[in-house]
Amino acid sequence: MDMGIKGKTAIVTAASKGIGFAIANRLYSEGAKLAICSRSGENISAAARKISDKGDILALPCDVTDYSSIKDFVSRVRSELGPISILVNNAGGPPAGYFEDFDDEAWLRAFELNFLSAVRAIREVLPDMKANHWGRIVNMTSVSVKQPIDNLILSNSIRLALIGMAKTLSNQLAPLGITINNIATGLTKTQRIENLAMRKSTETGIPIDDVLKNMVSDVPMKRFARPVEIADAVLFLVSEIASYITGITLQVDGGYVKFVL
Numbered sequence: 706m707d708m709g710i711k712g713k714t715a716i717v718t719a720a721s722k723g724i725g726f727a728i729a730n731r732l733y734s735e736g737a738k739l740a741i742c743s744r745s746g747e748n749i750s751a752a753a754r755k756i757s758d759k760g761d762i763l764a765l766p767c768d769v770t771d772y773s774s775i776k777d778f779v780s781r782v783r784s785e786l787g788p789i790s791i792l793v794n795n796a797g798g799p800p801a802g803y804f805e806d807f808d809d810e811a812w813l814r815a816f817e818l819n820f821l822s823a824v825r826a827i828r829e830v831l832p833d834m835k836a837n838h839w840g841r842i843v844n845m846t847s848v849s850v851k852q853p854i855d856n857l858i859l860s861n862s863i864r865l866a867l868i869g870m871a872k873t874l875s876n877q878l879a880p881l882g883i884t885i886n887n888i889a890t891g892l893t894k895t896q897r898i899e900n901l902a903m904r905k906s907t908e909t910g911i912p913i914d915d916v917l918k919n920m921v922s923d924v925p926m927k928r929f930a931r932p933v934e935i936a937d938a939v940l941f942l943v944s945e946i947a948s949y950i951t952g953i954t955l956q957v958d959g960g961y962v963k964f965v966l
């Protein structure tokens with residue numbers, strides 16, 4: 706099926722590994738002109754080479770918590786690949802912990818990483834989308850926006866602000882042919898999850914396979930998502946065929962979220 710994104714310039718932030726990498730790979734395979742970033746120039750170039758050995762992916766260092774870095778990245782993308790049609794806002798996750806664990810500085814860092822990063826990237830790409838009367842924005846969040854996770858108070862809180870911003874903005878952008886949606890990502894087998902499981906196993910003496918099994922015990926499918934399963938949902942939302950979908954937060958979670966509507 707033609708997803709209608711061939712030749713369109715697409716940005717995926719925080720794409721050197723994990724879910725961001727899988728999304729970048731998927732958009733490239735559907736023919737998007739791809740630009741990716743992460744903090745390390747070396748890592749993001751290596752990621753681009755893994756996706757394609759043709760040197761046709763623009764891979765640049767950019768720290769999404771730094772506005773000038775985002776501005777430089779977007780303007781390089783525009784000048785080298787043309788006006789931006791697709792933006793996927795991904796970033797690292799904030800640290801785990803409870804209310805007492807975080808001072809103002811920690812809250813502000815999470816705000817910059819998981820809220821302002823997206824606001825700033827959207828601000829930089831919107832002029833292109835408005836001029837073309839076509840645009841797709843997808844914000845990568847977490848199931849924690851639908852069902853708070855006990856030890857993730859920063860994620861539970863800051864990501865909800867992003868959902869509120871996106872829903873509000875979606876109404877404003879809807880008449881312009883620009884959609885904005887969010888993915889509520891469920892437990893996904895990435896390096897981050899493997900590291901977390903390894904740490905827990907070392908701390909508790911529980912074998913790593915059992916730690917991983919416990920992690921997915923609340924997931925009806927009893928397994929992690931593969932990153933490509935998250936990427937496929939993103940591909941759908943940025944595609945032409947999702948043209949009447951805006952302002953939603955799509956769970957991709959193996960049934961983890963318990964509510965009905």
Ligand code: NAD
Pocket residue numbers: 718719720721722723724725742743744745767768769770795796797798799818845846847848890891892893894895896897898
């Ligand atoms: P990951 O650690 O495997 O990958 C994170 C990527 O973000 C890497 O490429 C890293 O270099 C990049 N990155 C981190 N901080 C950055 C910054 N300041 N600027 C630019 N790039 C930066 O993580 P993942 O598992 O792929 O998760 C991606 C996002 O999805 C995170 O926000 C995570 O909290 C969220 N999430 C993950 C899961 C899961 O189960 N894996 C579930 C729900 C939500």
